[in-house]
Amino acid sequence: MSLYQMLSPYLFKLDAEKAHSWAESFIKRVMPLPLVQDYIAGKNCVVDKVLSIEVAGMRFYNPVGLAAGFDKNATMIKGLSTLGFGFLEIGTITQAPQEGNPKPRLFRHTQEQSLQNAMGFNNQGSLAISKRLKEFYPYAIPLGINIGKNKIIAQSDSLKNYENVLLDCLEVGDYFTFNLSSPNTPNLRDLQNVSFVQELFAMARTHTQKPLFLKISPDMDKDEMLKVVEMSAKSGASGIIATNTTIDYTLVQNPKQSGGISGAALKQKSKEILRILSESFFGKIVLISVGGIDSPQEAYERIKLGASLVQVYSGLVFQGPSLCKNINEGLLQCIQADGFTHLHEALGQDIKTKPKTRKKPEPEKAQDESVKDTQDSTIVIKTKPIRARNKKADSSEDAHSHTKPKSTKAPKVESKTKKTRVKKADSTNATKAKSPRTKKTQSLQDSTQALETTSQAQQDSAHDLPKE
Numbered sequence: 001m002s003l004y005q006m007l008s009p010y011l012f013k014l015d016a017e018k019a020h021s022w023a024e025s026f027i028k029r030v031m032p033l034p035l036v037q038d039y040i041a042g043k044n045c046v047v048d049k050v051l052s053i054e055v056a057g058m059r060f061y062n063p064v065g066l067a068a069g070f071d072k073n074a075t076m077i078k079g080l081s082t083l084g085f086g087f088l089e090i091g092t093i094t095q096a097p098q099e100g101n102p103k104p105r106l107f108r109h110t111q112e113q114s115l116q117n118a119m120g121f122n123n124q125g126s127l128a129i130s131k132r133l134k135e136f137y138p139y140a141i142p143l144g145i146n147i148g149k150n151k152i153i154a155q156s157d158s159l160k161n162y163e164n165v166l167l168d169c170l171e172v173g174d175y176f177t178f179n180l181s182s183p184n185t186p187n188l189r190d191l192q193n194v195s196f197v198q199e200l201f202a203m204a205r206t207h208t209q210k211p212l213f214l215k216i217s218p219d220m221d222k223d224e225m226l227k228v229v230e231m232s233a234k235s236g237a238s239g240i241i242a243t244n245t246t247i248d249y250t251l252v253q254n255p256k257q258s259g260g261i262s263g264a265a266l267k268q269k270s271k272e273i274l275r276i277l278s279e280s281f282f283g284k285i286v287l288i289s290v291g292g293i294d295s296p297q298e299a300y301e302r303i304k305l306g307a308s309l310v311q312v313y314s315g316l317v318f319q320g321p322s323l324c325k326n327i328n329e330g331l332l333q334c335i336q337a338d339g340f341t342h343l344h345e346a347l348g349q350d351i352k353t354k355p356k357t358r359k360k361p362e363p364e365k366a367q368d369e370s371v372k373d374t375q376d377s378t379i380v381i382k383t384k385p386i387r388a389r390n391k392k393a394d395s396s397e398d399a400h401s402h403t404k405p406k407s408t409k410a411p412k413v414e415s416k417t418k419k420t421r422v423k424k425a426d427s428t429n430a431t432k433a434k435s436p437r438t439k440k441t442q443s444l445q446d447s448t449q450a451l452e453t454t455s456q457a458q459q460d461s462a463h464d465l466p467k468e
Protein backbone atom coordinates (compact mmCIF):
# COMPACT_ATOMS: atom_id res chain seq x y z
CA MET A 1 0.00 0.00 0.00
CA SER A 2 1.38 3.41 -0.97
CA LEU A 3 1.77 6.27 1.49
CA TYR A 4 -1.02 8.06 -0.35
CA GLN A 5 -3.37 5.13 0.10
CA MET A 6 -2.52 4.99 3.81
CA LEU A 7 -3.27 8.69 4.16
CA SER A 8 -6.36 8.75 1.98
CA PRO A 9 -8.91 7.89 4.72
CA TYR A 10 -7.78 11.10 6.45
CA LEU A 11 -7.56 13.12 3.23
CA PHE A 12 -11.03 11.98 2.31
CA LYS A 13 -12.39 13.53 5.50
CA LEU A 14 -11.61 16.93 3.98
CA ASP A 15 -14.08 18.64 1.70
CA ALA A 16 -13.25 17.37 -1.79
CA GLU A 17 -12.76 20.77 -3.41
CA LYS A 18 -10.66 21.99 -0.49
CA ALA A 19 -8.48 18.90 -0.79
CA HIS A 20 -8.06 19.67 -4.48
CA SER A 21 -7.01 23.25 -3.67
CA TRP A 22 -4.41 22.00 -1.22
CA ALA A 23 -3.11 19.55 -3.77
CA GLU A 24 -2.98 22.39 -6.27
CA SER A 25 -0.92 24.55 -3.91
CA PHE A 26 1.52 21.71 -3.35
CA ILE A 27 1.83 20.86 -7.03
CA LYS A 28 2.20 24.53 -7.93
CA ARG A 29 4.56 25.67 -5.19
CA VAL A 30 6.48 22.69 -3.87
CA MET A 31 6.82 20.24 -6.73
CA PRO A 32 8.63 22.64 -9.08
CA LEU A 33 11.39 23.30 -6.50
CA PRO A 34 14.61 22.00 -8.06
CA LEU A 35 15.43 19.12 -5.70
CA VAL A 36 11.82 18.11 -5.19
CA GLN A 37 11.24 18.13 -8.92
CA ASP A 38 14.34 16.03 -9.43
CA TYR A 39 13.21 13.47 -6.89
CA ILE A 40 9.61 13.21 -8.07
CA ALA A 41 10.43 13.09 -11.78
CA GLY A 42 13.12 10.49 -11.13
CA LYS A 43 10.53 8.32 -9.43
CA ASN A 44 7.65 8.79 -11.84
CA CYS A 45 8.77 9.41 -15.40
CA VAL A 46 8.87 6.12 -17.28
CA VAL A 47 10.79 6.70 -20.49
CA ASP A 48 10.85 3.69 -22.80
CA LYS A 49 10.73 3.52 -26.58
CA VAL A 50 8.16 0.72 -26.29
CA LEU A 51 5.65 3.27 -25.01
CA SER A 52 6.54 6.17 -27.25
CA ILE A 53 3.91 6.81 -29.88
CA GLU A 54 3.01 9.37 -32.51
CA VAL A 55 -0.62 10.39 -32.62
CA ALA A 56 -2.18 13.14 -34.76
CA GLY A 57 1.29 14.37 -35.60
CA MET A 58 2.32 14.73 -31.98
CA ARG A 59 4.96 12.67 -30.24
CA PHE A 60 3.98 11.18 -26.87
CA TYR A 61 6.68 9.54 -24.75
CA ASN A 62 3.95 7.51 -23.12
CA PRO A 63 0.21 7.24 -23.78
CA VAL A 64 -1.10 8.33 -20.37
CA GLY A 65 -2.44 11.87 -20.12
CA LEU A 66 -4.10 14.03 -17.53
CA ALA A 67 -7.78 14.61 -18.32
CA ALA A 68 -9.31 18.08 -18.43
CA GLY A 69 -10.67 19.60 -15.26
CA PHE A 70 -7.79 18.85 -12.91
CA ASP A 71 -5.74 21.88 -13.93
CA LYS A 72 -8.42 24.27 -15.07
CA ASN A 73 -6.19 27.37 -15.01
CA ALA A 74 -2.87 25.87 -16.11
CA THR A 75 -1.27 26.69 -12.78
CA MET A 76 0.23 23.23 -12.24
CA ILE A 77 1.79 22.17 -15.51
CA LYS A 78 5.34 22.24 -14.20
CA GLY A 79 4.58 20.05 -11.20
CA LEU A 80 2.22 17.77 -13.09
CA SER A 81 4.78 16.95 -15.73
CA THR A 82 7.01 15.46 -13.04
CA LEU A 83 4.30 12.88 -12.28
CA GLY A 84 5.15 11.12 -15.54
CA PHE A 85 2.27 12.08 -17.79
CA GLY A 86 2.76 11.69 -21.52
CA PHE A 87 0.56 14.74 -22.07
CA LEU A 88 -1.60 17.21 -20.19
CA GLU A 89 -4.98 18.67 -21.05
CA ILE A 90 -5.75 21.91 -19.28
CA GLY A 91 -9.09 23.69 -18.90
CA THR A 92 -11.93 23.76 -19.58
CA ILE A 93 -11.24 27.37 -20.48
CA THR A 94 -14.01 29.80 -21.35
CA GLN A 95 -13.60 33.23 -22.92
CA ALA A 96 -14.71 35.25 -19.90
CA PRO A 97 -13.58 34.24 -16.43
CA GLN A 98 -16.37 32.60 -14.46
CA GLU A 99 -16.92 31.38 -10.91
CA GLY A 100 -18.71 28.18 -11.75
CA ASN A 101 -21.62 26.77 -9.81
CA PRO A 102 -22.19 27.39 -6.08
CA LYS A 103 -20.24 25.21 -3.63
CA PRO A 104 -20.28 22.44 -2.56
CA ARG A 105 -19.98 21.08 -6.08
CA LEU A 106 -17.49 18.24 -5.85
CA PHE A 107 -18.27 15.01 -3.99
CA ARG A 108 -16.63 11.65 -3.47
CA HIS A 109 -18.45 8.34 -3.68
CA THR A 110 -15.67 6.53 -1.91
CA GLN A 111 -17.28 3.07 -1.92
CA GLU A 112 -17.61 3.27 -5.68
CA GLN A 113 -14.20 4.95 -6.16
CA SER A 114 -16.05 7.66 -8.00
CA LEU A 115 -16.53 11.42 -7.99
CA GLN A 116 -19.48 13.60 -8.77
CA ASN A 117 -18.82 17.16 -9.85
CA ALA A 118 -21.00 20.10 -10.74
CA MET A 119 -18.13 22.57 -11.10
CA GLY A 120 -19.54 24.52 -14.07
CA PHE A 121 -16.32 25.59 -15.83
CA ASN A 122 -14.86 27.68 -13.01
CA ASN A 123 -11.80 29.24 -14.64
CA GLN A 124 -9.86 32.48 -15.04
CA GLY A 125 -10.73 33.04 -18.69
CA SER A 126 -8.81 32.54 -21.92
CA LEU A 127 -6.72 35.71 -21.89
CA ALA A 128 -5.30 35.24 -18.41
CA ILE A 129 -4.64 31.55 -18.97
CA SER A 130 -3.04 31.93 -22.38
CA LYS A 131 -0.81 34.66 -20.95
CA ARG A 132 0.31 32.24 -18.23
CA LEU A 133 0.96 29.51 -20.78
CA LYS A 134 3.07 31.81 -22.94
CA GLU A 135 5.71 31.79 -20.21
CA PHE A 136 6.11 28.06 -20.57
CA TYR A 137 5.49 27.44 -24.23
CA PRO A 138 6.79 25.38 -26.00
CA TYR A 139 6.61 22.22 -23.92
CA ALA A 140 8.31 18.85 -24.36
CA ILE A 141 5.13 16.91 -23.75
CA PRO A 142 2.06 17.80 -25.73
CA LEU A 143 -0.30 20.18 -24.00
CA GLY A 144 -3.95 20.25 -24.99
CA ILE A 145 -6.36 23.06 -24.31
CA ASN A 146 -9.95 22.14 -23.55
CA ILE A 147 -12.37 24.83 -24.71
CA GLY A 148 -15.85 25.49 -23.37
CA LYS A 149 -18.64 28.03 -23.53
CA ASN A 150 -19.52 30.65 -20.96
CA LYS A 151 -22.73 29.96 -19.10
CA ILE A 152 -24.25 33.35 -19.91
CA ILE A 153 -23.68 33.05 -23.64
CA ALA A 154 -26.84 32.35 -25.60
CA GLN A 155 -26.92 29.08 -27.52
CA SER A 156 -27.05 31.04 -30.79
CA ASP A 157 -23.74 32.77 -29.94
CA SER A 158 -21.92 29.59 -28.95
CA LEU A 159 -19.87 29.26 -32.11
CA LYS A 160 -18.35 32.71 -31.72
CA ASN A 161 -17.66 32.02 -28.07
CA TYR A 162 -15.72 28.84 -28.93
CA GLU A 163 -13.91 30.68 -31.69
CA ASN A 164 -12.77 33.46 -29.38
CA VAL A 165 -11.21 31.03 -26.92
CA LEU A 166 -9.52 29.16 -29.74
CA LEU A 167 -8.04 32.39 -31.07
CA ASP A 168 -6.84 33.49 -27.64
CA CYS A 169 -5.08 30.15 -27.09
CA LEU A 170 -3.98 29.28 -30.62
CA GLU A 171 -0.30 29.96 -30.02
CA VAL A 172 0.00 28.14 -26.73
CA GLY A 173 -1.68 24.78 -27.29
CA ASP A 174 -0.39 21.69 -29.06
CA TYR A 175 -3.93 20.47 -29.59
CA PHE A 176 -7.44 21.72 -28.82
CA THR A 177 -10.48 19.91 -27.52
CA PHE A 178 -13.97 21.24 -27.95
CA ASN A 179 -16.00 20.34 -24.92
CA LEU A 180 -19.69 20.05 -25.81
CA SER A 181 -20.30 17.39 -23.22
CA SER A 182 -20.13 18.83 -19.72
CA PRO A 183 -23.39 18.25 -17.88
CA ASN A 184 -22.76 21.33 -15.74
CA THR A 185 -23.40 24.14 -18.22
CA PRO A 186 -27.09 24.39 -19.06
CA ASN A 187 -27.90 23.13 -22.59
CA LEU A 188 -24.25 22.60 -23.50
CA ARG A 189 -24.87 19.00 -24.45
CA ASP A 190 -27.53 20.13 -26.94
CA LEU A 191 -24.65 21.38 -29.06
CA GLN A 192 -23.64 17.78 -29.68
CA ASN A 193 -25.49 17.74 -32.97
CA VAL A 194 -24.42 17.27 -36.55
CA SER A 195 -24.94 20.80 -37.70
CA PHE A 196 -23.12 22.46 -34.79
CA VAL A 197 -20.06 20.21 -34.98
CA GLN A 198 -19.87 20.82 -38.71
CA GLU A 199 -19.79 24.57 -38.15
CA LEU A 200 -17.44 24.26 -35.21
CA PHE A 201 -14.73 22.27 -36.95
CA ALA A 202 -15.12 24.17 -40.21
CA MET A 203 -14.59 27.39 -38.25
CA ALA A 204 -11.60 25.99 -36.37
CA ARG A 205 -9.96 24.74 -39.55
CA THR A 206 -9.95 28.25 -40.95
CA HIS A 207 -7.63 29.18 -38.08
CA THR A 208 -5.33 26.25 -37.47
CA GLN A 209 -3.90 23.00 -38.75
CA LYS A 210 -3.13 21.78 -35.23
CA PRO A 211 -4.92 18.66 -34.00
CA LEU A 212 -8.53 19.24 -32.95
CA PHE A 213 -10.63 16.91 -30.83
CA LEU A 214 -14.25 16.65 -29.80
CA LYS A 215 -14.97 15.49 -26.25
CA ILE A 216 -18.23 13.60 -26.10
CA SER A 217 -20.69 12.60 -23.43
CA PRO A 218 -21.27 8.96 -22.49
CA ASP A 219 -25.01 9.60 -22.33
CA MET A 220 -25.74 10.27 -26.00
CA ASP A 221 -28.05 8.22 -28.11
CA LYS A 222 -25.66 5.86 -29.91
CA ASP A 223 -26.91 6.50 -33.46
CA GLU A 224 -26.78 10.23 -32.92
CA MET A 225 -23.29 9.88 -31.46
CA LEU A 226 -22.05 8.06 -34.55
CA LYS A 227 -23.52 10.74 -36.80
CA VAL A 228 -21.94 13.53 -34.76
CA VAL A 229 -18.56 11.80 -34.77
CA GLU A 230 -18.72 11.16 -38.48
CA MET A 231 -19.55 14.79 -39.21
CA SER A 232 -16.79 15.96 -36.87
CA ALA A 233 -14.29 13.83 -38.75
CA LYS A 234 -15.53 15.09 -42.12
CA SER A 235 -15.32 18.68 -40.93
CA GLY A 236 -11.76 18.51 -39.70
CA ALA A 237 -11.63 16.81 -36.29
CA SER A 238 -8.49 14.79 -35.70
CA GLY A 239 -10.19 12.61 -33.14
CA ILE A 240 -12.62 12.03 -30.32
CA ILE A 241 -12.07 12.06 -26.58
CA ALA A 242 -14.54 9.66 -25.02
CA THR A 243 -15.89 10.35 -22.51
CA ASN A 244 -16.88 13.16 -20.21
CA THR A 245 -18.77 12.43 -16.96
CA THR A 246 -22.17 10.71 -16.92
CA ILE A 247 -25.52 11.80 -15.53
CA ASP A 248 -26.64 8.20 -15.12
CA TYR A 249 -27.28 8.41 -11.39
CA THR A 250 -28.09 4.72 -11.09
CA LEU A 251 -24.35 4.09 -11.13
CA VAL A 252 -23.75 5.18 -7.53
CA GLN A 253 -25.67 4.45 -4.35
CA ASN A 254 -26.20 7.96 -3.04
CA PRO A 255 -26.03 10.34 -5.97
CA LYS A 256 -26.23 14.09 -5.50
CA GLN A 257 -28.92 15.91 -7.42
CA SER A 258 -26.67 17.45 -10.01
CA GLY A 259 -23.28 16.99 -11.59
CA GLY A 260 -21.49 14.35 -13.60
CA ILE A 261 -20.16 11.06 -12.27
CA SER A 262 -16.62 9.95 -13.02
CA GLY A 263 -14.28 7.22 -11.84
CA ALA A 264 -14.91 3.49 -11.48
CA ALA A 265 -18.69 3.90 -11.82
CA LEU A 266 -18.14 5.28 -15.32
CA LYS A 267 -15.74 2.54 -16.41
CA GLN A 268 -18.12 0.22 -18.29
CA LYS A 269 -20.03 3.02 -19.97
CA SER A 270 -16.87 4.72 -21.18
CA LYS A 271 -15.47 1.42 -22.42
CA GLU A 272 -18.66 0.60 -24.25
CA ILE A 273 -18.60 3.97 -26.02
CA LEU A 274 -15.01 3.32 -27.05
CA ARG A 275 -15.98 -0.10 -28.39
CA ILE A 276 -18.80 1.40 -30.46
CA LEU A 277 -16.59 4.18 -31.80
CA SER A 278 -13.77 1.79 -32.63
CA GLU A 279 -16.03 -0.45 -34.65
CA SER A 280 -16.91 2.47 -36.89
CA PHE A 281 -13.90 4.75 -36.78
CA PHE A 282 -10.74 2.89 -35.77
CA GLY A 283 -7.99 3.83 -38.19
CA LYS A 284 -10.05 6.71 -39.57
CA ILE A 285 -9.76 9.09 -36.65
CA VAL A 286 -7.84 9.11 -33.39
CA LEU A 287 -9.65 7.79 -30.33
CA ILE A 288 -8.65 8.86 -26.83
CA SER A 289 -10.29 6.99 -23.98
CA VAL A 290 -11.10 8.48 -20.58
CA GLY A 291 -13.45 7.37 -17.83
CA GLY A 292 -12.67 5.03 -14.98
CA ILE A 293 -9.09 4.27 -15.97
CA ASP A 294 -7.33 3.45 -12.73
CA SER A 295 -4.88 0.63 -13.47
CA PRO A 296 -2.47 -0.60 -16.14
CA GLN A 297 -4.90 -3.40 -17.01
CA GLU A 298 -7.71 -0.93 -17.63
CA ALA A 299 -5.48 1.32 -19.72
CA TYR A 300 -4.26 -1.66 -21.72
CA GLU A 301 -7.82 -2.82 -22.33
CA ARG A 302 -8.66 0.59 -23.77
CA ILE A 303 -5.60 0.50 -26.01
CA LYS A 304 -6.54 -2.93 -27.26
CA LEU A 305 -10.04 -1.60 -27.84
CA GLY A 306 -8.63 1.08 -30.14
CA ALA A 307 -7.60 4.02 -27.95
CA SER A 308 -4.29 5.50 -29.09
CA LEU A 309 -4.06 7.43 -25.83
CA VAL A 310 -5.78 7.37 -22.46
CA GLN A 311 -6.48 10.03 -19.86
CA VAL A 312 -7.05 9.88 -16.12
CA TYR A 313 -8.62 12.10 -13.49
CA SER A 314 -10.60 10.31 -10.74
CA GLY A 315 -8.05 7.50 -10.62
CA LEU A 316 -5.49 10.04 -9.43
CA VAL A 317 -7.73 10.94 -6.51
CA PHE A 318 -8.28 7.33 -5.43
CA GLN A 319 -4.96 5.73 -6.41
CA GLY A 320 -2.68 8.68 -5.76
CA PRO A 321 0.07 10.48 -7.62
CA SER A 322 1.97 7.33 -8.59
CA LEU A 323 -0.92 6.23 -10.84
CA CYS A 324 0.74 7.38 -14.02
CA LYS A 325 4.01 5.62 -13.25
CA ASN A 326 2.12 2.45 -12.26
CA ILE A 327 0.12 2.47 -15.47
CA ASN A 328 3.19 2.96 -17.62
CA GLU A 329 5.21 0.28 -15.87
CA GLY A 330 2.24 -2.07 -16.01
CA LEU A 331 1.70 -1.35 -19.70
CA LEU A 332 5.25 -2.43 -20.39
CA GLN A 333 4.52 -5.71 -18.64
CA CYS A 334 1.22 -6.24 -20.49
CA ILE A 335 2.85 -5.54 -23.84
CA GLN A 336 5.63 -7.98 -23.11
CA ALA A 337 3.27 -10.64 -21.76
CA ASP A 338 1.29 -10.48 -25.03
CA GLY A 339 4.47 -10.97 -27.01
CA PHE A 340 4.42 -7.50 -28.55
CA THR A 341 7.50 -5.38 -28.97
CA HIS A 342 5.73 -2.02 -29.05
CA LEU A 343 2.55 -0.47 -27.71
CA HIS A 344 1.55 0.12 -31.28
CA GLU A 345 1.14 -3.58 -31.92
CA ALA A 346 -1.48 -3.89 -29.17
CA LEU A 347 -3.54 -1.04 -30.53
CA GLY A 348 -7.01 -2.16 -31.60
CA GLN A 349 -6.28 -5.86 -31.10
CA ASP A 350 -9.58 -6.49 -29.33
CA ILE A 351 -11.89 -4.73 -31.76
CA LYS A 352 -14.29 -7.39 -32.99
CA THR A 353 -15.46 -5.77 -36.22
CA LYS A 354 -13.00 -3.28 -37.60
CA PRO A 355 -14.13 -0.72 -40.17
CA LYS A 356 -13.42 -1.99 -43.66
CA THR A 357 -11.55 1.05 -44.84
CA ARG A 358 -9.16 1.03 -41.92
CA LYS A 359 -5.57 1.40 -42.95
CA LYS A 360 -3.23 -0.96 -41.19
CA PRO A 361 -1.16 1.18 -38.82
CA GLU A 362 2.44 1.35 -39.90
CA PRO A 363 5.09 0.14 -37.52
CA GLU A 364 6.71 2.94 -35.57
CA LYS A 365 9.86 3.22 -37.62
CA ALA A 366 10.60 6.49 -35.95
CA GLN A 367 11.06 4.68 -32.68
CA ASP A 368 13.72 2.40 -34.02
CA GLU A 369 15.49 5.22 -35.76
CA SER A 370 15.49 7.20 -32.58
CA VAL A 371 17.27 4.41 -30.86
CA LYS A 372 19.81 4.02 -33.64
CA ASP A 373 20.37 7.72 -33.55
CA THR A 374 21.29 7.69 -29.95
CA GLN A 375 23.78 5.95 -27.78
CA ASP A 376 23.38 3.57 -24.90
CA SER A 377 19.62 3.56 -24.84
CA THR A 378 19.39 7.28 -24.46
CA ILE A 379 17.05 9.71 -26.17
CA VAL A 380 18.53 12.92 -27.47
CA ILE A 381 16.23 15.84 -27.18
CA LYS A 382 16.15 18.87 -29.50
CA THR A 383 13.94 21.89 -29.89
CA LYS A 384 13.29 24.77 -32.14
CA PRO A 385 11.06 27.73 -31.47
CA ILE A 386 7.39 26.91 -31.51
CA ARG A 387 6.65 29.86 -33.72
CA ALA A 388 8.53 28.23 -36.53
CA ARG A 389 6.38 25.19 -36.08
CA ASN A 390 3.17 27.15 -35.96
CA LYS A 391 4.11 29.05 -39.05
CA LYS A 392 4.81 25.82 -40.80
CA ALA A 393 1.59 24.28 -39.61
CA ASP A 394 -0.59 27.21 -40.37
CA SER A 395 0.92 28.09 -43.71
CA SER A 396 0.24 24.65 -45.07
CA GLU A 397 -2.21 24.42 -47.91
CA ASP A 398 -3.27 21.11 -46.63
CA ALA A 399 -6.55 21.54 -44.86
CA HIS A 400 -6.16 18.87 -42.21
CA SER A 401 -2.88 17.98 -40.62
CA HIS A 402 -4.05 14.44 -40.12
CA THR A 403 -4.57 13.85 -43.81
CA LYS A 404 -1.06 14.51 -44.98
CA PRO A 405 1.57 11.85 -44.43
CA LYS A 406 5.01 13.26 -44.07
CA SER A 407 8.01 12.80 -41.91
CA THR A 408 8.88 9.57 -40.17
CA LYS A 409 11.95 11.19 -38.70
CA ALA A 410 13.51 9.99 -35.55
CA PRO A 411 12.25 11.78 -32.47
CA LYS A 412 15.20 13.96 -31.67
CA VAL A 413 14.53 16.20 -28.80
CA GLU A 414 17.11 18.61 -27.55
CA SER A 415 17.04 21.29 -24.93
CA LYS A 416 17.06 24.89 -26.09
CA THR A 417 20.51 25.38 -24.76
CA LYS A 418 22.17 22.00 -24.66
CA LYS A 419 21.72 18.31 -25.26
CA THR A 420 20.34 16.27 -22.43
CA ARG A 421 20.24 12.54 -22.17
CA VAL A 422 17.51 10.58 -20.52
CA LYS A 423 18.12 7.09 -19.32
CA LYS A 424 15.51 4.80 -20.76
CA ALA A 425 13.71 2.17 -18.78
CA ASP A 426 14.66 -1.44 -19.16
CA SER A 427 11.73 -2.78 -21.07
CA THR A 428 12.79 -6.36 -20.46
CA ASN A 429 11.86 -6.28 -16.84
CA ALA A 430 9.32 -3.59 -17.52
CA THR A 431 10.58 -1.31 -14.83
CA LYS A 432 11.87 2.20 -14.93
CA ALA A 433 15.63 2.35 -14.90
CA LYS A 434 16.98 3.09 -11.48
CA SER A 435 19.47 5.74 -12.35
CA PRO A 436 22.10 7.27 -10.16
CA ARG A 437 21.62 10.75 -8.85
CA THR A 438 23.12 12.49 -11.88
CA LYS A 439 20.96 10.47 -14.23
CA LYS A 440 17.92 11.38 -12.21
CA THR A 441 18.84 15.00 -12.64
CA GLN A 442 18.97 14.46 -16.36
CA SER A 443 15.71 12.62 -16.37
CA LEU A 444 14.31 15.51 -14.42
CA GLN A 445 15.70 17.94 -16.94
CA ASP A 446 13.88 16.07 -19.61
CA SER A 447 10.60 15.84 -17.84
CA THR A 448 10.66 19.41 -16.72
CA GLN A 449 11.48 20.48 -20.21
CA ALA A 450 7.87 19.63 -20.66
CA LEU A 451 7.56 23.21 -19.65
CA GLU A 452 10.33 24.59 -21.72
CA THR A 453 10.70 22.60 -24.89
CA THR A 454 8.83 20.92 -27.66
CA SER A 455 10.18 17.79 -29.21
CA GLN A 456 11.70 18.06 -32.62
CA ALA A 457 9.61 15.10 -33.68
CA GLN A 458 6.49 16.86 -32.55
CA GLN A 459 7.43 19.87 -34.60
CA ASP A 460 8.61 17.98 -37.62
CA SER A 461 5.52 15.92 -37.71
CA ALA A 462 2.99 18.64 -37.07
CA HIS A 463 1.31 17.61 -40.31
CA ASP A 464 1.86 13.92 -40.17
CA LEU A 465 -0.69 11.26 -40.71
CA PRO A 466 -1.58 9.87 -37.31
CA LYS A 467 0.13 6.56 -37.01
CA GLU A 468 -3.03 5.34 -35.35
Ligand SMILES: Cc1cc2nc3c(=O)[nH]c(=O)nc-3n(C[C@H](O)[C@H](O)[C@H](O)COP(=O)(O)O)c2cc1C
Nearest residue numbers: 067068069092117243244262263291292312313314
Ligand atom coordinates in the same frame (compact mmCIF):
# COMPACT_ATOMS: atom_id res chain seq x y z
C1 LIG B 1 -13.79 17.61 -10.63
C2 LIG B 1 -13.84 17.33 -12.10
C3 LIG B 1 -13.80 18.39 -12.98
C4 LIG B 1 -13.85 18.17 -14.35
N1 LIG B 1 -13.79 19.22 -15.20
C5 LIG B 1 -13.77 18.99 -16.53
C6 LIG B 1 -13.64 20.08 -17.42
O1 LIG B 1 -13.52 21.23 -17.03
N2 LIG B 1 -13.64 19.79 -18.75
C7 LIG B 1 -13.74 18.52 -19.24
O2 LIG B 1 -13.71 18.31 -20.45
N3 LIG B 1 -13.85 17.47 -18.40
C8 LIG B 1 -13.86 17.69 -17.07
N4 LIG B 1 -13.96 16.63 -16.21
C9 LIG B 1 -14.14 15.27 -16.77
C10 LIG B 1 -12.82 14.54 -16.89
O3 LIG B 1 -11.94 15.18 -17.79
C11 LIG B 1 -13.05 13.09 -17.38
O4 LIG B 1 -13.59 13.13 -18.67
C12 LIG B 1 -13.99 12.34 -16.48
O5 LIG B 1 -13.75 12.66 -15.13
C13 LIG B 1 -13.83 10.82 -16.65
O6 LIG B 1 -12.52 10.43 -16.33
P1 LIG B 1 -12.15 9.76 -14.91
O7 LIG B 1 -13.14 8.66 -14.66
O8 LIG B 1 -10.73 9.31 -15.06
O9 LIG B 1 -12.28 10.83 -13.91
C14 LIG B 1 -13.93 16.83 -14.84
C15 LIG B 1 -13.95 15.77 -13.94
C16 LIG B 1 -13.90 16.00 -12.60
C17 LIG B 1 -13.92 14.82 -11.64
